[in-house]
Amino acid sequence: MATFDVIIVGGGPGGYVAAIKGGQLGLKVAIVEKDNVGGVCLNWGCIPTKTLLKSAKVYETFKHAKDYGIDVQDGSFAVNFPEMIKRKDGVVRRLTGGVAGLLKKNGVTLLKGYGEVTSATTVKVGEEEHTAKNIILATGATPILPPLPGVKEGYERGFVLTSKEILDLKEQPKELVIVGGGVIGQEFATVFNAIGTKVTIIERMDKILVPVDDEIRTLFHKKMEKDGVTILTSASVTAITETGVTYEKEGQTVTVAADKVLMAVGMRPNVNSFASLNLAMEKSGVQVNEFMQTSTPNVYAIGDVIGKYMLAHVASHAGLVAIQHISGDSHMKMDFKVIPSGIYTFPEIAMVGLTEQEAKAQGLNYKVSTFPLIANGKAMGENEKEGLIKVIASQPYNEIIGVHIYSVTATEMITEASLAINLEATAEELAHTIHPHPTLSEMMMEAGFGILDKPIHF
Numbered sequence: 269m270a271t272f273d274v275i276i277v278g279g280g281p282g283g284y285v286a287a288i289k290g291g292q293l294g295l296k297v298a299i300v301e302k303d304n305v306g307g308v309c310l311n312w313g314c315i316p317t318k319t320l321l322k323s324a325k326v327y328e329t330f331k332h333a334k335d336y337g338i339d340v341q342d343g344s345f346a347v348n349f350p351e352m353i354k355r356k357d358g359v360v361r362r363l364t365g366g367v368a369g370l371l372k373k374n375g376v377t378l379l380k381g382y383g384e385v386t387s388a389t390t391v392k393v394g395e396e397e398h399t400a401k402n403i404i405l406a407t408g409a410t411p412i413l414p415p416l417p418g419v420k421e422g423y424e425r426g427f428v429l430t431s432k433e434i435l436d437l438k439e440q441p442k443e444l445v446i447v448g449g450g451v452i453g454q455e456f457a458t459v460f461n462a463i464g465t466k467v468t469i470i471e472r473m474d475k476i477l478v479p480v481d482d483e484i485r486t487l488f489h490k491k492m493e494k495d496g497v498t499i500l501t502s503a504s505v506t507a508i509t510e511t512g513v514t515y516e517k518e519g520q521t522v523t524v525a526a527d528k529v530l531m532a533v534g535m536r537p538n539v540n541s542f543a544s545l546n547l548a549m550e551k552s553g554v555q556v557n558e559f560m561q562t563s564t565p566n567v568y569a570i571g572d573v574i575g576k577y578m579l580a581h582v583a584s585h586a587g588l589v590a591i592q593h594i595s596g597d598s599h600m601k602m603d604f605k606v607i608p609s610g611i612y613t614f615p616e617i618a619m620v621g622l623t624e625q626e627a628k629a630q631g632l633n634y635k636v637s638t639f640p641l642i643a644n645g646k647a648m649g650e651n652e653k654e655g656l657i658k659v660i661a662s663q664p665y666n667e668i669i670g671v672h673i674y675s676v677t678a679t680e681m682i683t684e685a686s687l688a689i690n691l692e693a694t695a696e697e698l699a700h701t702i703h704p705h706p707t708l709s710e711m712m713m714e715a716g717f718g719i720l721d722k723p724i725h726f
Contacts, residue, residue, distance in 0.1 A: 270377070272298045274594055275391045275400040277383040277541065280307020281314075282571030282583030283406030284367050286591040291374030293595045298400070299376055300383030300393055306364040307408055308572075309580040312432040315363055317455055319356040320435075321612055324462035328614065335651055347463045349440035356435065385542035388564050402566045402594045405542055405554065406587065409535035409572035414447075418508030419531070428508055428529045431456070441465055441527035445513045447505050448532035449476030451611050454492075456530055458613045461497050468498040468524050470505055470515050477611070481623040481672040483638075483658060488617060488674060491654060495614075537573045552576055558601040560590040568594070577607050608686045610679035615655045618682035621670035621689050624660055633663040637695075637718030639711045641675055643726040646706040652676040659685075659695070659715040666695040666719055671712075681709055695719035 274290050276283045279301030290297040304311055329336075330345050371378055381393040389399050411430035413419055422428035429437075431452050444460050446453045449471030461467045469476065469492075476499060477485050493499060503517040512525040537553040548555040548563035553575030560568045568590040571583030585602070592600045611617040627634045640656045641647040652675070660670035671685030688698055699716030703709050714723040 269396065270298070270398045272296045272377070272398065272400040274298070274402045274404060274591070275300065275379075275383075275398060276404040276406055277385060277391060278307065278406035278408055278571070278573075279303075279305040279367075279378075280406055280408050280571060280583060281309045281580040282587040283307065283404065284371060285584040286404055286406065286570065286587030287376045288370050288374050289588055290591045290594070291371075291376050293591065295591070295595060297376045298379050298398060299371065300379045300381065300391060302380070302382045304364045305367045305371065305378070306360075307406075308432075309583075310363050310367065311360055312435055314580050316356045316360055316435050317431075317459070318612055319359045320352060320459050321455065321614075323352045323355065324459045325614065328462045332651075347440065349463070350438065352463075353436065353438075383541060385545060385567075388545060388567050402568065404560075404587070404590050404594075405562070405567065405569040405573055406571050406583070407538040407541055407573045409537050409575070409578060411531065412534045412536050413531055414505075414533055416505060416507060422508040422529060423531075427510075428531060430531055434528070434530055437528070443526045444468070444528050444530060445470065445524055445526040446530045446532055447513065448530075448534070449473065449499070449501065450532060450534070451477070453530070453532035454488075454611060454613050456532065457492065457497050461492075461495055462614065466498075467496075468500065468526075470500045470503050470513065470524075472502070472504045474502045476501065477617075479609075479619075479623075480611075480617060481619065481658060481670075482625055484617060484619075484656075484672050484674045487655070488613065491615075492613075535572060535578055537575050539573065542567075550575070556602075558589075558603075559593040559598065560586050560602060561593070576604055577609070579607070579609055582607055606686060606689050608682045610682065612679065615652065615674055615676045616678035617672075617674050618678035619670075619672045620682055620686045621668070622660060623670060623672065624658075627660055627662075627670065632669070634669065635661050635663055635666070635719055637661070637715045637723070639714040639718060639723050639726055641708075641711070643714075643723075644706075644708060644711055646708050646710075647676070649706070650676070657681075657711040657715050659698070659712075659719060661695045661719045668693055668695065668698060671715075673711075675708060675711070677708055681712065684709065684712055 273295040276299045287299040379393045384392045443466045446469045503515045505515045507514045514523045554569040570586035572578045589600045608620040638658045642653045655674040658672040668688045695716045703713045
């Protein structure tokens with residue numbers, strides 16, 4: 269038995285960031301992980317999907333080489349799917365190895381195995397029990413397999429996949445059906461459609477990407493269909509067959525053929541390992557306060573297990589809040605009101621703050637300004653003309669309350685908007701901040717001017 273100041277159960281982006289910071293603060297920290305450190309994000313989520321997306325983007329650029337004045341002489345370029353997967357695996361290995369090195373560098377003890385929390389101060393790993401003054405639950409979430417006819421059998425024979433298994437395919441599917449029109453579904457649809465797989469998305473809601481601003485979603489939906497993706501909304505999957513997916517839409521029952529089926533219907537928090545604690549729960553997951561404390565004060569919960577925002581950067585920040593509080597520093601508090609998020613499609617979608625439909629539903633007095641990529645010099649030069657930026661400002665003081673970007677590198681630009689909302693910045697401050705030229709970020713300045721009067725270049 270070993271005793272620690274903190275035991276962190278789960279080595280994902282919430283857990284390992286908390287562990288590293290705890291070591292830097294001089295705490296005696298242990299982290300429990302049954303798989304590779306890095307969690308879903310590094311191993312089966314953020315990093316591997318973005319690596320595949322880059323490969324798909326390179327292939328797409330090759331297909332349009334002529335648009336850039338480049339002649340491909342023999343036209344012999346092609347997708348090498350096994351090499352795409354191999355490259356992805358190499359990136360993952362390097363990053364997970366880097367995290368393991370940082371944990372060691374900062375004096376964190378890595379306990380390999382499944383961590384069962386048997387009390388508010390005890391964690392059992394294998395046959396060994398370890399005690400700690402504090403425990404951080406960072407157990408993450410698992411893809412949901414809905415209890416539909418044929419799903420279990422399809423999963424067992426490798427026909428039905430989750431976001432984890434699809435990353436280790438040996439061959440590129442010719443026909444892929446994705447059940448679920450959320451973020452995960454759209455990102456995989458983007459990858460496989462770009463490299464030539466026939467993709468069909470089936471969504472039971474009347475629209476895809478429900479949390480996204482309506483204006484942005486409409487543009488994205490049209491772009492995906494223009495690129496060849498079939499999107500079926502208001503369609504309910506009823507069964508998985510031997511060779512496809514059966515769904516009902518407008519009273520009709522239809523079966524669509526597939527080589528593989530991706531179940532992308534959501535994630536479920538992993539709570540079994542600490543069930544004996546009987547913590548207070550919410551519908552989404554574990555209930556926490558602003559310091560990430562659960563109903564048992566020396567037990568903290570961060571990341572996907574609380575279910576509020578299943579995003580790696582939210583988990584990491586929550587981990588910092590928790591470990592700072594454990595160290596005796598209460599100045600950091602978790603604020604879920606300003607959470608930036610990104611969807612890594614072609615083009616990307618990024619957002620922070622209120623959507624226009626949310627502002628309208630709250631009865632706010634607001635003004636909207638949009639600026640299209642086609643009016644931006646850098647976008648034209650790079651032949652990335654699809655998209656726009658949308659800024660929402662409350663009236664009468666022009667405070668920025670929402671920013672939505674549909675653009676190449678949108679996920680890189682959204683941080684400026686997050687800072688603006690955090691600092692309660694106004695459209696004047698956004699417009700009067702000098703932005704470098706030529707950059708896509710100038711669209712933020714232009715949209716600011718649009719709130720005040722009119723954009724300069726549109």
